[in-house]
Amino acid sequence: MLVYLGWFVVIAVVALIGLWLYFSNVETPSYVVVEKDGAIEVRDYPALIAAETQQGGSRYDAVRKGFSPLAGYIFAKKRPGEKIAMTAPVAQIADENGWRVQFFMPSGYALDTLPKPAENSVKLAEIPERTLAAIRFSGVADDALLAAKESALRAWLEAKGRDAGPAIFAYYNDPFTPGFLRRNEVLIQLEGE
Numbered sequence: 001m002l003v004y005l006g007w008f009v010v011i012a013v014v015a016l017i018g019l020w021l022y023f024s025n026v027e028t029p030s031y032v033v034v035e036k037d038g039a040i041e042v043r044d045y046p047a048l049i050a051a052e053t054q055q056g057g058s059r060y061d062a063v064r065k066g067f068s069p070l071a072g073y074i075f076a077k078k079r080p081g082e083k084i085a086m087t088a089p090v091a092q093i094a095d096e097n098g099w100r101v102q103f104f105m106p107s108g109y110a111l112d113t114l115p116k117p118a119e120n121s122v123k124l125a126e127i128p129e130r131t132l133a134a135i136r137f138s139g140v141a142d143d144a145l146l147a148a149k150e151s152a153l154r155a156w157l158e159a160k161g162r163d164a165g166p167a168i169f170a171y172y173n174d175p176f177t178p179g180f181l182r183r184n185e186v187l188i189q190l191e192g193e
Helices: 002-024 059-074 143-159
Strands: 032-037 040-045 048-055 090-095 098-104 123-127 130-137 164-171 184-190
Touching: 040 143, 048 059, 059 090, 059 098, 059 143, 059 164, 130 143, 143 164, 143 184
Parallel strands: none
Antiparallel strands: 032 040, 040 130, 048 098, 048 123, 090 098, 090 164, 130 184, 164 184
16 A cells, blocks of 8 residues: 555656646746846846736736636637747736736737737737846745735835836746746836836
8 A cells, every 4th residue: 555655656746747847848038137136136128929818806816817818819719820839927917907917928929920819808918128126936926925025126126226116926837836846926127227
């Protein structure tokens, strides 16, 4: 019986590592690190295109509800045409209407070469080049952990005398990835840079 349990644990660990490798082997937006201070980086990002949807409710509920229409768009479930490759991260930004949830489009696409969304809830948005401060961390990104990391990043920016915009929460892994293997970030756009 103990032998079977041991094999089960080995198979489960191998399956989790395989899932993690599969889902972590996706394109991420390129950037150039222009400043580094421990876990904090200041990065220059090129212009990007995002598919996005607006969701209300709690942060947790909004990212869950936003994922479905965005996945339907990239996997051509609710529109004609070819699938679009999954990328990372899934981004989430609070605004006056609730939460904006975004998937970034793979490089090589332009706004006019992307298929048009079939659902009114999905929009394509051009994001101009920008400078973001980022703090990277692992773990399950719950409200408390995100608030702590955002607070640390804002304190660093304040100490540097930099003007900061709203926080962007970025999740790089699927929900099956163990917390210690997850990559999460809080990013804050630097105003005037």
